[in-house]
Amino acid sequence: MKTIGLIGAGHIGSQLARLAAAHGYDVVISNSRGPETLSALVAELGPKARAASATDAAKAGDIAVVTVPLKSYRQVPVAPLAGKVVIDTNNYYPQRDGHIPELDDESTTTSELLQAHLPTSKVVKAFNHIYAAELTTHGQPAGSKNRRALVIAGDDPSAKATVAKLLDEFGFDSVDAGPLKEGWRIQRDTPGYGPRRNAEELRNDLQAAKRYRDQ
Numbered sequence: 001m002k003t004i005g006l007i008g009a010g011h012i013g014s015q016l017a018r019l020a021a022a023h024g025y026d027v028v029i030s031n032s033r034g035p036e037t038l039s040a041l042v043a044e045l046g047p048k049a050r051a052a053s054a055t056d057a058a059k060a061g062d063i064a065v066v067t068v069p070l071k072s073y074r075q076v077p078v079a080p081l082a083g084k085v086v087i088d089t090n091n092y093y094p095q096r097d098g099h100i101p102e103l104d105d106e107s108t109t110t111s112e113l114l115q116a117h118l119p120t121s122k123v124v125k126a127f128n129h130i131y132a133a134e135l136t137t138h139g140q141p142a143g144s145k146n147r148r149a150l151v152i153a154g155d156d157p158s159a160k161a162t163v164a165k166l167l168d169e170f171g172f173d174s175v176d177a178g179p180l181k182e183g184w185r186i187q188r189d190t191p192g193y194g195p196r197r198n199a200e201e202l203r204n205d206l207q208a209a210k211r212y213r214d215q
């Protein structure tokens with residue numbers, strides 16, 4: 001697994017691109033305005049990075065990351081992501097994304113929506129509850145005392161293992177919340193969303209999480 005394709009190169013996408021390039025991956029970044037608008041970031045990332053259309057970034061990635069505002073998830077290219085591990089960083093903010101009834105009534109979760117859009121991809125929820133800036137400052141080597149942990153959730157065990165390995169390379173422990181439908185446990189306004197947590201603290205936060213209707 002050599003190339004990470006990023007759909008979205010904003011706060012989170014650019015930071016994940018920095019981490020990936022720093023750890024030896026080839027990186028293909030994309031946004032909505034076109035590759036020419038990403039030349040400064042490509043220059044910063046160095047020779048292992050290039051910019052492309054979202055479709056070409058999706059095609060190039062052995063693993064892909066979707067990190068766009070949730071309202072744009074239906075624009076994510078489907079065919080080039082078929083069969084691939086797709087990391088989903090997205091969160092739901094109605095004031096930004098507009099109201100999505102099935103999220104408002106909690107009959108589904110953000111990553112299940114992306115999984116439904118990408119039916120043959122292996123979606124893994126990750127990197128959704130850490131501030132972008134902390135991605136490049138909070139990582140520590142494996143085994144560090146009180147190492148920060150991040151949640152993963154997904155329906156495909158081998159895809160989750162792939163993402164847990166990537167998290168470990170990037171400097172973080174992982175805590176498995178279970179299948180995508182359990183991803184609500186780390187959504188906006190839950191205890192684990194935002195603060196620095198080690199694995200044990202994060203497991204406790206997942207247990208303590210309440211649905212919006214019960215908050």
Ligand SMILES: NC(=O)c1ccc[n+]([C@@H]2O[C@H](COP(=O)([O-])OP(=O)(O)OC[C@H]3O[C@@H](n4cnc5c(N)ncnc54)[C@H](OP(=O)(O)O)[C@@H]3O)[C@@H](O)[C@H]2O)c1
Nearest residue numbers: 008009010011012031032033067068075090091128131132
């Ligand atoms: N910011 C954080 O600290 C943070 C932390 C965890 C999770 N998240 C979540 O992660 C997601 C991304 O957040 P962000 O803060 O990185 O957002 P952002 O800074 O607004 O960046 C969004 C990126 O997505 C691109 N984009 C939008 N529509 C696209 C499309 N149809 N095809 C390809 N690229 C598209 C944008 O490109 P253009 O600029 O060209 O439109 C931009 O590069 C959100 O769901 C957010 O809630 C954010």
